[in-house]
Amino acid sequence: MHLPPRWVSGENCAKLISSTLFQLPMKKESITVEVPAQTLHVEHARCPSGHSLMDPRKMISGYPALKVLLRYAGRRGYVHLDPVLGSFQNQSEIDIPDGEIVEMLCPTCQASLQTESETCAVCYAPMFAISLPNGGTLKGCQRNGCHRHKLLLVEAAAQRETLKGGDHIQMLM
Ligand SMILES: [Zn+2]
Numbered sequence: 180m181h182l183p184p185r186w187v188s189g190e191n192c193a194k195l196i197s198s199t200l201f202q203l204p205m206k207k208e209s210i211t212v213e214v215p216a217q218t219l220h221v222e223h224a225r226c227p228s229g230h231s232l233m234d235p236r237k238m239i240s241g242y243p244a245l246k247v248l249l250r251y252a253g254r255r256g257y258v259h260l261d262p263v264l265g266s267f268q269n270q271s272e273i274d275i276p277d278g279e280i281v282e283m284l285c286p287t288c289q290a291s292l293q294t295e296s297e298t299c300a301v302c303y304a305p306m307f308a309i310s311l312p313n314g315g316t317l318k319g320c321q322r323n324g325c326h327r328h329k330l331l332l333v334e335a336a337a338q339r340e341t342l343k344g345g346d347h348i349q350m351l352m
Pocket residue numbers: 226227228229230285286287288289290
């Protein structure tokens with residue numbers, strides 16, 4: 180599958196993915212959607228209370244970066260996250276050794292972005308969740324260095340229901 184490089188805002192990101200979903204060959208009981216690396220970027224990320232996580236003053240990979248507060252080993256510092264999905268040019272104020280688990284917080288209200296119970300399917304670390312427009316969610320692993328360079332939609336049946344219900348995107352990064 181080839182998708183031309185294009186700018187996809189948060190609003191139509193979910194639509195693109197849901198339409199892509201049904202064009203792909205199925206493999207057994209799960210569908211994996213592989214979006215060509217670095218063709219999607221996040222434009223409208225928010226904390227659960229609605230504070231923007233975008234930092235228009237900081238560009239990474241050519242787009243405004245996301246800015247969140249990190250908590251690790253009793254320290255706090257800001258990290259700028261690469262807004263391009265599949266790209267990980269993150270820039271952190273505090274050094275996090277590979278393999279360590281951090282917690283992400285909203286820089287405005289300091290609410291934790293950690294999900295209640297969900298863990299990474301790869302390494303079982305707690306996940307963070309970032310709100311996108313139209314009920315979308317971007318989820319990722321909080322273990323430093325654990326990411327996948329592709330977008331996954333798992334459990335096709337459940338995913339279809341959640342797509343109908345709220346354009347929920349599960350992303351492992
Ligand atoms: Zn907030």
